[in-house]
Amino acid sequence: MRVTxxxxxxxxxILDLALHYDRGLTTxxxxxxxxxxxxxxxxxxxxxxxxxxxxxxxxxxxxxxxLSRPPAKIIVxxxxxxxxxxxxxxxxxxxxxxxxxxxxxxxxxxLWQKVSRATSDIIDNTTFEELVSQVTRQQxxxxxxx
Amino acid sequence: MRVTxxxxxxxxxILDLALHYDRGLTTxxxxxxxxxxxxxxxxxxxxxxxxxxxxxxxxxxxxxxxLSRPPAKIIVxxxxxxxxxxxxxxxxxxxxxxxxxxxxxxxxxxLWQKVSRATSDIIDNTTFEELVSQVTRQQxxxxxxx
DNA sequence: TATAATTCCTATTGATATAGTAGAGTATAT
DNA sequence: ATATACTCTACTATATCAATAGGAATTATA
Numbered sequence: 001m002r003v004t005x006x007x008x009x010x011x012x013x014i015l016d017l018a019l020h021y022d023r024g025l026t027t028x029x030x031x032x033x034x035x036x037x038x039x040x041x042x043x044x045x046x047x048x049x050x051x052x053x054x055x056x057x058x059x060x061x062x063x064x065x066x067l068s069r070p071p072a073k074i075i076v077x078x079x080x081x082x083x084x085x086x087x088x089x090x091x092x093x094x095x096x097x098x099x100x101x102x103x104x105x106x107x108x109x110x111l112w113q114k115v116s117r118a119t120s121d122i123i124d125n126t127t128f129e130e131l132v133s134q135v136t137r138q139q140x141x142x143x144x145x146x
Numbered sequence: 147m148r149v150t151x152x153x154x155x156x157x158x159x160i161l162d163l164a165l166h167y168d169r170g171l172t173t174x175x176x177x178x179x180x181x182x183x184x185x186x187x188x189x190x191x192x193x194x195x196x197x198x199x200x201x202x203x204x205x206x207x208x209x210x211x212x213l214s215r216p217p218a219k220i221i222v223x224x225x226x227x228x229x230x231x232x233x234x235x236x237x238x239x240x241x242x243x244x245x246x247x248x249x250x251x252x253x254x255x256x257l258w259q260k261v262s263r264a265t266s267d268i269i270d271n272t273t274f275e276e277l278v279s280q281v282t283r284q285q286x287x288x289x290x291x292x
Numbered sequence: 293t294a295t296a297a298t299t300c301c302t303a304t305t306g307a308t309a310t311a312g313t314a315g316a317g318t319a320t321a322t
Numbered sequence: 323a324t325a326t327a328c329t330c331t332a333c334t335a336t337a338t339c340a341a342t343a344g345g346a347a348t349t350a351t352a
Contacts, residue, residue, distance in 0.1 A: 001147055001148065001235045001261065002147065002148045002235055002236075003235045003236040003258065004338090004339065004340085005339075005340060005341085006339080006340080008236065008254070011254055012254070015253070015254075027297090027298070027299090028298080028299075029297095029298085038340085038341065038342080040341080040342065040343075041340065041341055041342085043299075043300080043301095044301095044341090046299085047299085047300065047301080050299095050300095057298095057299060057300090058298085058299080058348095058349085059297095059298060059299045059300075059347075059348045059349065060296095060297070060298055060299075060347090060348045060349025060350060061295090061296065061297045061298065061348090061349055061350040061351070062297075062298080062349080062350060062351095063297075063298045063299055063348080063349070063350090064298075064299085065299090076257065089147045089148055089149045089265075090148075090149040090154060106284070107161070107277045107280045107281055107284075108154070108157055108158070108161075108277075110280075111222065111268065111269070111272060111277075112149065114268050115147065115264075115265050115268050115269065118261075118264035118265065118267070118268060119235075119261050119264065119265065121264070122257065122260050122261050122264060123257070123261065126257060131253045131254075131257075134253045134256075135253055138252070138253075150309090150310065150311085151310075151311060151312085152310080152311080173326090173327065173328090174327075174328075175326095175327080184311085184312065184313080186312080186313065186314075187311070187312055187313085189328075189329080190312090190330095192328085193328085193329070193330080196329095203327095203328060203329090204319095204320085204327085204328080205318070205319045205320065205326095205327065205328045205329080206318090206319045206320025206321060206326070206327060206328075207319090207320055207321040207322070207324090207325065207326045207327065208320080208321060208322095208326075208327080209319080209320075209321090209326075209327045209328055210327075210328085211328085
């Protein structure tokens, strides 16, 4: 698995929207500043996220973006796969691939399947609700420590 | 983590040598046929593996390659990192990277660190001795089932 | 109705990585 | 000598990545 800037921005964009969930729209411009992404690049990513059904948008003056589902129903693995493609470390372990002919190859296939499963266990069991609560928890800690 | 063809061939080459450990040299040509890799490409990979101290070679007539250590002392993670580079899913979790300024970014950093550790747990605890015994076990099963 | 703000859409670019291909040079057993 | 095999370097074609750019379409509001 390799997370690209697209993927990184996508996750950060959704977290940003999750942190503002139920509090109106967020513009690409504001978001870009907060997550430190080039705004025009972020726009492309947001457009993709819209096609993926993760976000909705409103055009025109005072337009912007918002989540199309509550943060609890958006899963990290789902987003990153949609943006960056399969998370498997090598194509031979991807679904739809025929079995290896050679047994020597198969021992590696098993290894990569393990890696693949371990990765999925993490990214498919993390929702943006959890991430939001992690952020707010962190912020409380910070406030106390000041 | 993404395993390239270079990495894939490197692992398969070392397994091939491990299966012939203590039984003389193996030529790039023979190996290429067995692991189904373009021979000239494999040569480049073997040269790298030599630089990495994983294999040794002998030139000239009846030359070839052999492992420079017993299979029990060669670890998958070591090889794949040497050939394909860091296995971290994103650069911000790599060693030598400064901490994130923004807390929002940090929740992802933690996530990718988890993925990174889970991956390392697997690839850094698998030796070629284990892979060899898996292969031979498999072959026994096959023989019985014939 | 004009305007400003905003999303939507597509094209282009520069850099880098990937997966080879090719060919000549060097060493060595017979 | 010669055949065989490793060594070294250069080259190429393709794809991916990370933007950058510019304008079209939409919408609230003055």
